[in-house]
Amino acid sequence: MIDGITVGNIAIDCVTPEKLRDFYAELTGWEALTLWNCPALISSDKLTLLFMPCDFDYLPPVWPEEPGRQQKQMHFDFQAEDLPSAVREAITLGAAKPESQYGGNGFVTLLDPEGHPFCLCRKERGMK
Numbered sequence: 001m002i003d004g005i006t007v008g009n010i011a012i013d014c015v016t017p018e019k020l021r022d023f024y025a026e027l028t029g030w031e032a033l034t035l036w037n038c039p040a041l042i043s044s045d046k047l048t049l050l051f052m053p054c055d056f057d058y059l060p061p062v063w064p065e066e067p068g069r070q071q072k073q074m075h076f077d078f079q080a081e082d083l084p085s086a087v088r089e090a091i092t093l094g095a096a097k098p099e100s101q102y103g104g105n106g107f108v109t110l111l112d113p114e115g116h117p118f119c120l121c122r123k124e125r126g127m128k
Contacts, residue, residue, distance in 0.1 A: 017051035060115025079123040
């Protein structure tokens with residue numbers, strides 16, 4: 001263990017940083033700003049997301065995963081009090097709902113406007 005280590009920022013590679021930041025700002029209600037010349041979001045508990053322009057040809061991940069295709073490397077799980085309403089709102093904001101779903105009543109996988117998968121999860125009692 002490294003003493004005092006914390007998450008500083010999470011960087012997301014993307015083609016249209018401002019557009020993707022604005023999508024997640026609308027989805028989460030987090031503060032949108034620019035940090036280190038990158039569009040960014042800061043959550044109420046100070047988690048910072050940086051939306052980094054690619055210096056390579058961006059290939060969106062394929063979901064569900066397929067052998068030989070670009071795989072997801074990470075995804076966010078957002079908790080929602082009212083999961084069906086949260087899904088409808090996310091789709092209104094520009095998310096897409098893939099046909100394949102594996103979450104039952106617990107979560108729904110969506111794709112952001114650049115194809116990154118993320119999940120909206122039913123908030124369980126006792127969770128922050």
